[in-house]
Amino acid sequence: MLTVENIHVYYGAIHAIKGISFEVNEGEIVALIGANGAGKSTTLKTISGIMHPRSGKISFLGEDITHTDGYKLPAKGLAQVPEGRRIFLQMTVMENLEMGAYVQKKPPQSDFENVFEHFPRLKERRSQIAGTLSGGEQQMLAMGRALMSRPKLLMLDEPSMGLAPILVEEIFKIIQEFHAAGTTILLVEQNAEMALQIADRAYVLESGAIALSGTGKELAESDEIKKAYLGG
Amino acid sequence: MMSFLSSLISGVSLGSVYAIIALGYTMVYGIAKMLNFAHGDVIMVGAYICFCGISYLGLPPILAIILAIITCTVLGVVIEGLAYKPLRSAPSLAVLITAIGVSYFLQNAALLIWKSDPKFFPSIVSFEPVKLFDGQLTVSAVTIVTVLCCIAVMVCLTVFISTSKTGKAMRAVSEDKVAAQLMGINVNFTISVTFAIGSGLAAVAGVLLCSAYPTLIPTTGSMPGIKAFTAAVFGGIGSIPGAMLGGILLGVIETFAKAYISTQFSDAIVFAVLIIVLLIKPTGLLGKKVSEKV
Numbered sequence: 048m049l050t051v052e053n054i055h056v057y058y059g060a061i062h063a064i065k066g067i068s069f070e071v072n073e074g075e076i077v078a079l080i081g082a083n084g085a086g087k088s089t090t091l092k093t094i095s096g097i098m099h100p101r102s103g104k105i106s107f108l109g110e111d112i113t114h115t116d117g118y119k120l121p122a123k124g125l126a127q128v129p130e131g132r133r134i135f136l137q138m139t140v141m142e143n144l145e146m147g148a149y150v151q152k153k154p155p156q157s158d159f160e161n162v163f164e165h166f167p168r169l170k171e172r173r174s175q176i177a178g179t180l181s182g183g184e185q186q187m188l189a190m191g192r193a194l195m196s197r198p199k200l201l202m203l204d205e206p207s208m209g210l211a212p213i214l215v216e217e218i219f220k221i222i223q224e225f226h227a228a229g230t231t232i233l234l235v236e237q238n239a240e241m242a243l244q245i246a247d248r249a250y251v252l253e254s255g256a257i258a259l260s261g262t263g264k265e266l267a268e269s270d271e272i273k274k275a276y277l278g279g
Numbered sequence: 280m281m282s283f284l285s286s287l288i289s290g291v292s293l294g295s296v297y298a299i300i301a302l303g304y305t306m307v308y309g310i311a312k313m314l315n316f317a318h319g320d321v322i323m324v325g326a327y328i329c330f331c332g333i334s335y336l337g338l339p340p341i342l343a344i345i346l347a348i349i350t351c352t353v354l355g356v357v358i359e360g361l362a363y364k365p366l367r368s369a370p371s372l373a374v375l376i377t378a379i380g381v382s383y384f385l386q387n388a389a390l391l392i393w394k395s396d397p398k399f400f401p402s403i404v405s406f407e408p409v410k411l412f413d414g415q416l417t418v419s420a421v422t423i424v425t426v427l428c429c430i431a432v433m434v435c436l437t438v439f440i441s442t443s444k445t446g447k448a449m450r451a452v453s454e455d456k457v458a459a460q461l462m463g464i465n466v467n468f469t470i471s472v473t474f475a476i477g478s479g480l481a482a483v484a485g486v487l488l489c490s491a492y493p494t495l496i497p498t499t500g501s502m503p504g505i506k507a508f509t510a511a512v513f514g515g516i517g518s519i520p521g522a523m524l525g526g527i528l529l530g531v532i533e534t535f536a537k538a539y540i541s542t543q544f545s546d547a548i549v550f551a552v553l554i555i556v557l558l559i560k561p562t563g564l565l566g567k568k569v570s571e572k573v
Contacts, residue, residue: 097457121463133458135451137567146451149444150463196463 048073048231049094049200054103056086056093063089064100065255071200076222076232078242078263080276081252087235088130090252091204094233095127096120107200122150124199128206130235132189136178140169143177143188147195154195162191165221183214190221194230201225202233207241219245239276243267251276281415286538287531292422292491294530295429299484300507301514301522302436303477309453309517310473313371316378317358318481319504320385325351325482326400326489326499327393333401340403347482355478356471364467382501389497400493403486421490428487432480433523440519449473453517506533509553515566524564 049071056064064086071077079087092098094105096117105113107125126147135143144162148154163170166187172180177188186206193201203222207215219241226232226245236242243249246263251272259271266272300322307315325347332343362381366374404420411418440446451459452469460466488503489495506529514525532552536545556564 095461097460116465117460118463118465121461127461129458129461133455133461135454135458137454138447138450142447142450145444145447146459146462146464149448192462 048108049233050104050106051090051094052104052106054090054093054100054105056089056098056100058089063255064093066103067252067255067257068103069250069257069260071231071233073199073231074229075247076226076234076245076263078234078236078246078249079252080236080239080242080249080266081258082276083237084254085252086255087252088204089255091127091130091202091233091235095125095202121196121198124197125202126193126196126198126200127202128189128193128204130204130208132185134177134180134185134188134192136176138177140173140175140177140180140188143192144169144195147192150196158195158197162194165194165224166191183210183217186210186214186218187221190218190225194225198230200231200233202235204235205237206234207236207238215241239272240267243272281412282538285416286534288416288418288422290531290534291527292425292530293534294510294527295425296484296488296491296503296526297507297510297530298429298523298526299432299480299487300503301511301526302432302519303481303484304508304511305514305516305519305522306449306473306477308511309519310449311359311363311470313363313374314378314508315363315474315477316375316504316508317381317385318477319500319502319507320382320389321351321354321358321478321481321500322485322488322504323389323495323497323500324354324385325485326495327389327398328482329403329486330398330400330489330495333403334398340401344403344483344486347486348479351482351485352475352479355474355481358478359471359474364470367467386497386501393497395496398495400489400495402493403490421487425487425491428483429523429527432483436476436519445469445472506549509550512563513553513556515563518563518565518567521563521565528564 051067051069053066053068054064055066067090079090081087089098093100096115099114104111107123112120135146144159148158168184169187169191177185180188206218210218215238222232223245234242234246243263243266249263249266250257251259259266303318304315307313328350329343329347332338332346333340358381362377363374366377404424406420408417408419409423440449448464448469451462451464452466456466485500507526510525510529511522513529514521529549533545533549536548540548
């Protein structure tokens with residue numbers, strides 16, 4: 048579904064991504080894990096067209112999207128929940144969801160209902176200004192907003208960041224619900240333990256390159272991973 | 280009492296023109312995060328086009344106004360595309376200098392085309408002034424039209440921004456360009472739309488301004504442009520109701536200062552009030568507090 052081939056990405060002179068290749072097949076949950084600054088977020092930003100690689104190739108559903116303008120991607124079925132949520136704080140919850148459905152002419156009511164089914168809390172707060180939501184609710188809104196574009200591939204950047212453990216559990220449960228409903232998931236996480244639990248496959252990034260890859264189970268049991276990311 | 284009322288009415292009318300211009304500044308600032316100092320000169324171009332439409336082409340005023348609006352809308356989009364778009368990721372100082380450059384370019388182009396001798400702007404409002412209180416207070420037709428235009432612009436713009444899909448996309452872009460792009464919003468197109476609306480409004484403001492003060496020269500737009508920029512900052516730059524409030528207050532303060540204190544010092548008084556407001560409330564009267572949840 049998504050193929051990334053040997054991409055090199057720079058921030059000015061800084062060589063942030065040094066030849067990463069990986070793929071996400073339809074129906075999978077794939078996790079990119081790694082320490083801060085390993086290049087996980089940069090990889091996602093490059094896929095979603097916020098940044099462009101200097102070399103390499105990215106294709107989605109068989110189409111080369113390496114240099115496609117980012118705003119054209121949601122219509123093709125690619126959605127991203129960005130790092131730090133980035134919901135529209137001065138707009139209402141409903142308006143945020145409408146923006147999520149921007150690529151559709153007129154989103155059907157059932158799409159909103161679908162989001163509210165996953166996140167009943169958002170329904171209660173639908174006319175509230177998004178800036179007044181709690182951190183967990185904001186993360187839910189960011190996820191609901193991404194769902195509104197009916198993505199084929201949903202990319203989540205650090206969805207557990209800054210949330211209480213109980214909320215992290217809830218967010219991961221909902222990611223699995225999305226997956227069960229037929230959405231392919233690409234997940235970037237620092238919380239390797241949680242990510243490996245739900246991932247079919249995972250890639251470990253270290254300083255802009257892939258250091259290890261395998262199934263979620265294999266990696267969760269690997270000594271290297273245990274030592275580096277799972278606290279022993 | 281009558282002179283007070285009369286000053287108040289002309290203040291609101293002048294303020295309405297400032298408000299319409301300030302909307303252009305504030306919308307562009309809100310979305311592109313830049314101060315378009317050429318905005319005042321777009322007003323002048325709008326007024327000249329309307330003048331030419333009536334005096335040279337013999338168009339009826341309403342057609343001349345529409346011609347001015349279309350010309351300025353196109354001009355705004357062209358300016359944005361040629362001068363500002365290539366600088367989207369440049370430091371804001373570079374964009375500011377470019378805007379000042381565009382401003383001088385427009386003034387000098389106008390000087391070449393229309394020469395420096397003042398043009399007398401024809402009257403476009405043909406109905407009679409309204410007399411109130413047994414003729415003690417006369418309100419000119421231009422004043423009434425100006426205030427009505429301002430109200431109409433305010434209502435239309437508010438409805439557009441709060442309910443239409445493009446309007447909501449504009450708000451989304453103004454808050455977070457990257458997130459807006461992730462929603463599938465074409466950020467560059469949205470910025471162009473904003474310039475188009477702002478410049479179209481500038482044409483309206485130019486026509487209204489020159490109907491009230493009918494002498495038209497290539498620098499006609501610069502002082503009202505700066506005043507309207509002040510009004511936008513006064514009300515809280517980036518805020519649409521702020522621009523309206525700031526514009527009207529500025530017009531009223533200026534007119535009262537002229538009527539009761541000193542004609543020469545009226546501009547100084549206006550700017551002094553601005554400084555005081557900014558000292559007390561740095562974000563302007565209706566400016567948004569910058570707060571973020573982390």
